[in-house]
Amino acid sequence: RAREGGGPTMIEAYTYRMGAHTTTDDPTRYRVSDEVEAWKLKDPIARVEAYLRRGGGASTSFFAKVEAEAEEFGERLRAGIHSLPEPDPVRLFDNVYTELPDELREQRDGYAAYLSSFEHEGASR
Known part of the structure; x- marks a missing residue:
């Protein structure tokens, strides 16, 4: 639609914060376990991983490499951020x-x- 000049499109997406707000937050005070489990089943990353594993599209070593690459990227990103000057x-x-x-x-x-x-x-x- 955008490529055809149809103007802007609004995409409304719902997400669920799986983790706590902070390290001192206890989500069990305001969430029930059934709700959390239902949202775990909808996790797009876990669903794609399961799909690729089932279909033989990716091996355990592939996912280990992806995890290692993500961790290395995160370390580089954090180091880069810490080296930035303090903003005004x-x-x-x-x-x-x-x-x-x-x-x-x-x-x-x-x-x-x-x-x-x-x-x-x-x-x-």
Whole structure:
């Protein structure tokens, strides 16, 4: 449709967060095990893996290689992220709107002043 010039298309996709929000979160407080098990059966990655294993399209060694490659990629990605310079927190207001509304401009300026108060506080000691 897009290739034919039919305009934009909205895709609504449902997903399920299998893990906890944080390391201190206990999902068993607000989820029942039947719900979790039902969503496990819908996991697209697990379903494709099962399909490939059943059909002989991929071996155990293939999946071991994929897992090792994913882990290595994750390590490289984390190392790259940790090597980035610390971002300027005030930049979070950039590129939100083509023209920053007055309300957000005031919030940005107030946040900048708040952050600079720490710099001045440390300089006076």
